[in-house]
Amino acid sequence: LLTKLDNIIDFSIIAAGKYIEECIIIRRIFREKLKCWIDLASYRLLRRIEFDMIREDLKNARYVKESNELICCVWALIQLPISIKQLADKD
Known part of the structure; x- marks a missing residue:
């Protein structure tokens, strides 16, 4: 169109x-x-x-979808929250 x-x-x-x-x-x-x-x-x-998405472990997740025409794979790194104590230790 x-x-x-x-x-x-x-x-x-x-x-x-x-x-x-x-x-x-x-x-x-x-x-x-x-x-x-x-x-x-x-x-x-x-x-x-x-x-x-399927949780692989504490920090990783994956997604896999298959069809006749396409395979889609996605991996994601999951960020864990950082405590205030860890931030103070880095400084």
């Missing part, structure tokens, strides 16, 4: 400037919607990965 709108805007032989302006507005709105949908899908995917 974006390609079609770009072609209409860039190569249209229709002389009506209002039509081109409407296409530009539609393209802008559609891009904003696409951005929101991609952001939401990315957020949901990352939250799903976080939820399905």
Whole structure:
């Protein structure tokens, strides 16, 4: 759809400037919607990965998902909280 709108805007032989302006507005709105949908899908995917991660040990977690088309492997280092005493000892 974006390609079609770009072609209409860039190569249209229709002389009506209002039509081109409407296409530009539609393209802008559609891009904003696409951005929101991609952001939401990315957020949901990352939250799903976080939820399905398997705790390997105290500091490590992993996520593995396999399908016919793709294998996704994620490893994460889990930061442990540092006590105030440990911070004072480092100084």
